[in-house]
Amino acid sequence: MNGSLKRDELLMLSGGILAGAAIAALALFERSLSWETWGGVLLFAVLIAATMALGLPASSGVVTIAHTVIVSGFLALGLVPGLIASAGGVLLADTVRTVWARPLGHEPRTLRRTLFTMAGNVGMQTCSLLAGVGGFRMLGGSAPLLDLSVSDSLPLLALFVLYFVTNSLCFAALLWAQRQPLLSRGRAEWRNVITLELAPLPLSILVASIYNGLGIGVFLLSSVALLGGALVIWQSGQARTRVQQRVQELFTLNAVSQALTNLDLLELLGVIHTQVAHLMPGDNFYIALYDPEREFIDFAFTVENGDRVFRPGRPFGNGLAEYVIRHRTPLLIQSNVAEEADRLGVEPTDEDAQSWLGVPMIAGNRVLGVISIQSYEKAYAYDERHVEILSTIAAQAAMAMSNAQLYGQARQRAAELAMLNTISTAVSSTLDLDRVLELIVSSVMSLVGSQKSAIFLLDETQGALRLVASKGLSEEYARASNGMALEGDQATGAEEKKPILVADIHSDSRFAHLHELAVQEGFRAFADVPLIAQDEIIGTLTIYFPEVHHFGLAEVDLLTTFANQAAAAVANARLYVRTQRALVRRVEEFSALEVISRELVSTLDLDRVIDLVLDCAMQATGATPGSVVMITPDKGKGHVVSCRGCALTADEWLTDINTGLAGRAVSTQQPVLVEDVSQVPGYVPHLSLGSKNGQSIRSKLVVPILHEGGVLGVINLESTYPAAFDEQHAAFVRQLAVQAAIAIRNARLFQRAAEGRDRLQAVLNSTREGILMLDATGHVVLANPMIEDLWDANRAELEGRNLRDLLRGSGRRLAARLGYTRAELLRLLAQLPTSPTELVKDTYVLNAPRQRVIERMGAPVLDESGRVWGWMLVLRDVTEERELEQMQEDVTRMIVHDLRSPLAAILGSLELIQDVVQEEPQDSLLAQALDIAAHSTQRMRNMVDSLLDISRLEAGETKIHRRPYALAPLVHSATSLVSPLAKESGLWLKIEVPDDLPRVDVDKELVERVIINLLDNAVKFTPLGGRITVSVQLENGDFVRCSVYDTGPGIPYEYQDRIFERFVQIPDRDSRRRGIGLGLAFCKLAVEAHGGRIWVESEGDHGSHFHFTLPIAPR
16 A cells, blocks of 8 residues: 555554454453354354445445344354454455445445455444443343343343444544545435434344354344345345436436537536536546647636636647547546556646546537546546446537537627727727827737737838837837848738738747747747738738747738728828828918917016007008007997007097997907908098008908907007908907907906905905915915914015925924914814815914914805815904903902892891881881882892803803703793783783693703793883783704794894893893893803703894793603
């Protein structure tokens, strides 16, 4: 046995050795066996071998009733004779199954595999029997079994169970060693195991009893009956296996026949593999296609270990697949593949295979390829039946593949033509010669699958080829290929207008001079295809392949077609180049127009623009006098803004633009060309030429300056010669007028922008706020003088610089002066182009050169389309305002804390005096004075309490006791307190509160005070007979909105936000009682402390609508 041991072989060998050792050890302690016992051992060994040989093949091993015979041998003969009979029977059975494998329905095995199987089976049966005997003896059983009694039931049961369980565990260990699933047996096989191996075990008692009690003759008759039953079971199993195989074969052949209609080659090959895999085992499978033109084998479909893999093709050589193709007959190698291949004189490309089967695919007289399946694990995996089946499949597949190949070739041709059409369209769509050449060399590689390509164009003056474009070739090759003489085979090919095809340059002596270059560039095959345009050779298209490449007729036709279209595209591009050169010469005639256009663009001085236009027009047309007249804003007059060759009086600088030839040009918006003005009735010149050789104006050209559908003015050109101007002059001046209109418009816009900028700069310079504006890239585009004070920097040094650059040096100090850290400012600049900060207003303290409080407001700057243009930062010194606010806060706190205690004392004293003078009449002067004093003191105390509550709410010191409350009782409670005052004032008070409102999560006392304050304000300002309404409704599902409506004078728009600030009151507003402006401030703070909001709506004199929202309590 050569080679290393596999895991299952090691396990089987170990089991056999241990079993042999165990039998030998037990035999040493056993007395010598009698000839009668040896006769029994021989009988049982033969019986075991016969029943095992007639076992049913399973997915792993054999299912047999031999286990019953093995247990019977132990019960009839004892332990050592039973073990010897079991081992001998197993060895004899494996020998029979190896010699007569096919007749018995078993797979053939190599000698190596047979020996390991013998060892493994001996070890398995010995281990199982020893385990069963151990349990049998522990429970008091003894063998041989001579007298059967009830007390033997439990030991016998232990024997059967332990034997079967141990045998199953050994079988599972073998599956593990073979890397097979432990549950590899199907339902039918498990049924056979239970029926043939487990259920008959109790029969071993009967067999042992017959042997020991009824004699050898009856035992032989019972053995014959047992063998007859085994034979019947074996025959039925063989018949069922043959039927299943035949059904599977018919199913496979039917599936392959159905697949014959499939014209997709890859899908067809996949179907063939699937069906073959159902019929015969195999680790590897491939379908190789043979190309006789190229002498090449293409492995079109390869499966290794169940996975589809790519296997590169190879030149037709001397492998096993080539042997099948060459001899056109199947080849079956059942074992020793490498040795058999060597005997056949074939290179063993699949030398690791244990079994190899290959059949040719023949359609007509053509061998299309070979189907091969290999087993790397088992020898004798295939037989003649597999050859017959695979040959049948190959015959049917060959027909289908022939059709599929024809269909594939047709599809490939169609795809190539479609690609050719696409490429031709792309090449023909441009007239740029360099682009055309680049497209050709790139496209031809995609078309034929080459790795390199080049175009050589014929230089007719030198009669040589010049490399003009290439792909994948080195610069050295390009230099060596320039100026190649058209001679030899290339000249012959050019004369005959046929391609030069070289399948292998190294075996072609005609191109020996190119061998070294071919090695250097990495190509071995090439094709030179002539480029023919108008029946003339204009060059060659060359493609290169890295390996030997045999050019087929279809491929040559495709290349020739492409080359013809490429030649036409090159010829068109060349013609276009020549045309372009002619056009360039024409363009030079308009160089003057180009110069003036450039100068017009380069200046924004309106007077300079107009002078340039007039000078260019006069120079191009030869006009002697000329002028430009612009329309004034009143549209009725024209102002002469530029004049050449004329002298204007004071009255002529302003002329009527709507009359004469100028008026005609303005009204028609078309040039007016007059060859002789003397023929124009009523012509009155507006330009005074004075005395100039006694000549006067004879011809005139007036061209309107148009812009966006309107007339800006006219270009007025005159000459002392008749017919001095023609249509070409008019066209030229008209083009000039178009340029002039744009330049004039730009100059005017620049003037207006400059004026606006100056006005804006004046405003910025005079404002007290520091303003800094950045563009989207972070550059400072504007900084007013106040920034110099706040930032302590020179404004001239800031503008135009990027803020990032300014932060690199003293960045921390500069960022702090803007109220940021350096990191915050850099992060803001990074977000500026995509997600600018919305309007942000906050304050910070600036400590140098003196401490100041700065209010900072930043906002994005947007253009007309809403696109972010930049960011503006406004800095305002609010130090004085904050000091005043702090002073006001200190005074308020002083009033609250210093007045609260005295007021409480005064109020307590007044209550004491009222108690003392209770006997005084209620309408007495003293009682009235006490009531007024008490009421006024209580009112002052309420004001002080309000101030205190507001201060606590602002500071967050007020403890809010929030609980779920129904809002309706709160509204009714507050309304009941204000209702008497409303009635006294002659007002209608209405409540609209739904019954199904959800409860709100609020501090009851604070919310009640808010409602009372709003109602009290409404009562104070609503005139006699007015109405006050309190309503409550749901707001957005999470809030409840409470509203107080009145018919008072309303709140002006400018006070609708300020009214909620402390001490703010609307001036000149009559009311029944005058407050100090604290109630609404308290309401705002109390509502916001609950997470709600409060606001007022008012239009004119139609009353005020106060609204506030409160959160709904969680359910």
